[in-house]
Amino acid sequence: MAEKNSSFSQSDGSSGGQGASRADLYREWVDMALLTPIRVAWDDWRTQVGSIIIGFYLLLGTVGVALVEPPVQGQGDRYVPPFQDWSVPLGTNDIGASILSATVHATPPMLQMITAGAVFSTAIATVIGTVSGYKGGLTDRVLTTFTDIAMTIPGLPLIILLAALFEPTNPAVIGxxxxxxxxxxxxxxxxxxxxxxxxxxxxxxxRIMGAPTHRILVDDIIPNIMPYVLINFVNSARNVIFGSVALYYLGILGGVHENWGIMLDGAYNGGAIYSLDVLHWLFVPMIAIVGISFGFVLFAQGTEKLFNPRIRARHAETVEDDNAPYQQ
Structure with missing residues (x-):
């Protein structure tokens, strides 16, 4: 009976050790995959400020549109200055529509354009550039030729032509x-x-150990180019912001959605550059454009360290000390 009790206690101890080991492995994975990147990124003030700015625009495009009524004619008197009438805190335009309402309701389509355009261009570039550079040979020649052809096509005339042909209204398609x-x-x-x-x-x-190509690309190649890719993702996002605003301002894209470019066009045609009384009509969308661009730039600069393995190792927490009782 003593031997049986001893054997039962040993088996219970081993099963408990295995359970603790699985829990520790799960904790370590969560720490390395989720918590460590957050600690590394949040350690930089640029990430903190950039995250706050981007979070503000996300709230503006989700919660804000539910709290602020859409812009309509006659929400206030014409050309009300900002901070004079708190029913229209940022003033009104030439038809008495609230500039705050127009700015808030232009945010969701802009966020959709930014996300779709930046993800599309960065993902296509990363896949084609990585495969082309690593594989070489015929694959490289074909992809490089395709890339060169795309580079030779003037971007703005192509966009204007496609916009005129298809007249897109979906913000993601426009992005x-x-x-x-x-x-x-x-x-x-x-x-x-x-x-x-x-x-x-x-x-x-x-390669010598027989790792497949997709594993080499994912584990060895892409992590080393991610800081560069992240910076260019932000540049693509900024290009979508400026490009969409310019196209809406020029009237190339239809005015189905509220857009900061349409607001700028209305302010320009309404004489905002000639009169101080309506200058706020021009400044509010300009501040919105500069603010979101500034937030993206700060966030990208602050997260460059995410892909430095030494910095990640410094911020990672280990569970070795917790495992010590089970290792004895």
Missing amino acids: ILITINAWAGLARSIRSQVLSLRDHSYVEAS
């Missing part, structure tokens, strides 16, 4: 349209970086 060939230059730059990375010792070691 992709604005970046229809913007990915080409980034793809060439990524290809050049991958060409210098593919002969490094750690990449060669993965």
